[in-house]
Amino acid sequence: MKEMNNASLRDRALGALQGISLGDALGMPTQSMSHQWIQDAYGKIEGLVNAISDEPIAPNMPAGSVTDDTEQALLVAGLIVKGKGHIDPHELAASLLSWEDSMKAKGSLDLLGPSTKFALEQVRNGADINQTGQTGTTNGAAMRVAPVGLAHRVTSSGFENFVYESCRVTHNTVPGFRSALIVAASVSFGMEAESTRDAISHALRYAESIHSRGAWSPKADVLTRTRLALEFAKENEGNPDFQDMLRNEFGTSVESNESVPVALCLAWHYAENPLGALLAAANIGGDTDTIASIAGGILGASSGTEAFPKEFTEQVSMVSNLNLAPIADSLVDLREQDE
Template sequence: MSDREISENSPSQRDAILGTLLGVAVGDALGLPYENLSRLRGERLFGEPDRYRLIPGIGLISDDTEHNCIVAQSLIAQGTDVDRFLPDFARRLKRWGILLPAGTGRATIIACARLMVGVSPQRSGIFSAGNGPAMRAPILGAAIRDLDQLREFVRVSTRVTHTDPKAEFGAWAIALATNLSWQDQELSPQRFFQRLTETIADEPAEELIDLVAKVIASVEAGESTTDFLDSRDLGKGVSGYVYHTVPAALHVWLSFPNDYRNAVQTMIRCGGDADTTAAIVGGIVGARTGTAGIPPEWIAGLRDWPRTTRWMKELGGALADSVETGATDIPPQLPWWKELPRNLAFLTLVVGYGFRRLLPPY
């Protein structure tokens, strides 16, 4: 992107990085209780997604936020050297998998297991078009300006866990959306579509391009996201298939590019994989608005431990420093003896909540 295409009103990259990290976390925490519920069932069981409901008033994060944090740590430690980033990211992902995270996708779990037994990160991924790579793409789009370099990072981040090209193309669309969200204040749906098609013109991504073209037409016609999803037979909820997740997230983002609250709430109301879709949308919009655009009561309500809001702000600040100076550093770390008991407690909570969701109202 040329300097002329970057508005003088664009947020600083530091604002974009912090807005992305906290935007992902808030969307993740708000959407978590609604995960895998239909649109109607989620509304009847929990009402409006206007507060944290897994534990009333307390926002808890899941793998969506954790993966963005892991990517940020590897970027701080290895900078923009993609060959060094890959083994570092794989090592951190393996460690994350050992500590028993809850609610993780099948492909990611298998890839982590393969890494644990010594399979190289170049061969650890499995053929899957899940949305795992897309969920960790926002922080890449906020941290890496250059699109060619960003594309390489998306590619290696994807293939550690998912080898289906659809997973990579979907992750690229999300990373590009985040990148343009904060760099181009004059961005329009057509302009995004043009940049997307330009960057994957030589790839077998015709299906994604066709889907995004339908998104653009729908947004420009003023169609709501729920009506658009109904037309795609996704009225009961957005699945974890990347070509369901990405068009839905892009539609919400392009409908509310400057409105974090409406964007995240609209995405959650669509049902399905609500924590991941809301995390992705939150990351894209948060990159544009910075933390100032995220409702302060939602940020204040994030009280997970040990990945606290304070810790995530420290991580985001360290990444911004690394990007600004070009220097690598030891990123903020979390000891295993904090993460493991937290994950076990979270798993217990999730299982208990699963039983609660079997009860009325239906």
């Protein structure tokens, strides 16, 4: 991997945060909708659009609005900066509970996902924080983990420990940890890789070398399914039915062993067309905002701010009141302290 100068690292970190938020906003109006419903309601998502009135999670939200994916990723980023690289699990639990309470107060339907909600309700009721999260197999940990990859090099000591800090409260399972590890490593390698595909390849080899943590789950292995998804992408270059086949063969639900492989597959397939990856995710159906957000973080980290149209990222920042550059700079400051 090539050495990156300071400015390039900062541009890539900002690109990752822009990719997370843009993917989230593009997928916002279609989340939890079927592919057919999306076609009937919007025709085809080709940019930032308002959500329809019967959108299941974000009815009538204006174009450019982000959801829990971006908000929780930025929440994690803030905790990493506050903890000088570490995430305190008690603070993470308290911050997520406070975030959901504020969303409820605003009347929002965009609340915590099923695994996170179940674990944090246990925390709220006095459960030992070391015992929660042992049923969390969904993608909540993976969707918010990108700042770990921005703040730490995979080659630094204990990268997997930083990932585990971000997920064990709510997703203390093999699928929860492994999906977060794959995403965080893809982002971290992306910061200094030659290309998105190089970053993903490095990340999968790294994840294979790390002993999985968390409670066992009988569900299909995330890493294995991600490898299969990338083989699928390689075999279907130029196939006009690529998106339909991807959805049908791998699924697009909130389960980490569906949405995470699909997100990485789209990032791989559209490595030279980052916006195309996010638009494909927005149209594919299912957990569209999370799939697009994860793909956007990886593509942005490996491509920088030039990956996405400036008018789109500026609209998202304006509508959602985001100021991402200082956060990106703070995470890179931590990265530069890694040995």
